[in-house]
Amino acid sequence: MYRSMEEIRKAMEKTGMPFWQVVREEDCKETGLSAESSFDRMTEMLKAMKASDAEYDAELKSASGLVGTDGAALRRAKENGTLMSGPFIGTVMEKAMRIAESNACMKRIVAAPTAGSCGVLPAVILSLQEKFIIPDEEMVKALYVAAGVGGVIAERASLSGAAGGCQAEIGAASSMAAAAMVFLRGGDAKQMDSAAAIAMKGLLGLVCDPVAGLVEVPCVKRNVIGAVNAVTSADMALSGIESRIPADEVFDAMRSVGRCMHEELRETGKGGLAVTPTGLKIKEELK
């Protein structure tokens, strides 16, 4: 796995291969998997992501009853034309909500990078595919781009809420998704870097404060926030707006912010929203 976005760009220059392929080659070298089997396996991930969206049950609630059915509410609003954010963002929001709710309801999802943040990446790339009719092969390549960015975040910081707070889960997912979108819209490596950086900067400092310790409140709705943040970050980058701080340094900042975070704000359910009067009441009622 690459330790920096810069190393990925250097490997691109050296080999003449695109971002996604450089990421795949490096992984194949480490795992011993052939390029074809790796691509096949990533294709399975794409299929599983599509299934996690398609298999949404609009009537299902989680065991706690805290989440579920909101994906359907967003669809109704979208179909009624009442969403201020328009049909594309509407679709992104709906998909992120559907997949994150499905996760909370014990349905099958793809952790990307974690189960708690599983709605972000598929929401943006599947919405793009519907809008621009993108072949699956390009979608799989976009997953490699996302994996490359996620790998750098894992190496430099963390992908776990217990270690780095929600910025390490939804923040990382959003950063990965922003880069994948830039790839799918034909952007270059520098724009991917900017998109990944801008997305993470927007969520820097986000704490992990699950009510009653469950992957439900606020996790499900944060998937929607992470997905929409990825779209705006990718759009900024594709408009030629650069991140003043390069992605690698943003990820380093994420690590140091995570280290400053008190344990109460790192997936213990002992801080933030979890200890609000309502959060505590919910926890008590679930006992």
Next chain:
Amino acid sequence: MNIFDIIGPVMVGPSSSHTAGAVRIGKVARELLGEEIMNAEILLFGSFLATGKGHGTDKAIVAGLLGFDPDDRRIPESLDIAKARGMQCRFGSIDLGDAHPNSAKLHITSVTGKKLDITAASVGGGRINVTEIDGVEAHFSAECPTLIVRNDDKPGLVANVTALLQKNLINIATMQLYRSGRGDHAVMVIECDEQVPGETAEELKGLDGINEVIYYRG
């Protein structure tokens, strides 16, 4: 870590540690027992105990005991499936002291009366660490072929076991040794790069001073 730890795994939600890892703990327990389970006592500790119900940790462990994988769509219905198959499951709590907060201890009995006690922790990303088998300390991830050899604590046994593996061209990835006391019972936990054929495991059992060999295929 590889890219399929970042995009993946495919799993039934909601939590890689509380659900996917819990399924693996159950499945490893079943495979170590090697027979259909009739009775299971499942004791939860720490965060598993505090948030297990909301995360479906109970259903996940039972699903694993039924032989399901972490991406099996039947996980939410595992308690009913266990009942239909005649598997008795009882849940409780346990204090495991300073163990990993996502830990569980399982007492399982097979249809032929074979018993196994296992303690394991879900350490994140769906990965697990088996920390105790039948009261003896162990540390393995159950991600590769693993031999658990119980033997008398006396000189030469480690050499005999490793020589047999060498003869069969099995490379050892990691090896740990534990004992209950000097000259008492000892355990070797050997993680291998290759599968250990049934005959080799049998041959190991036949070595002088070896009391039991448990094999996990990985």
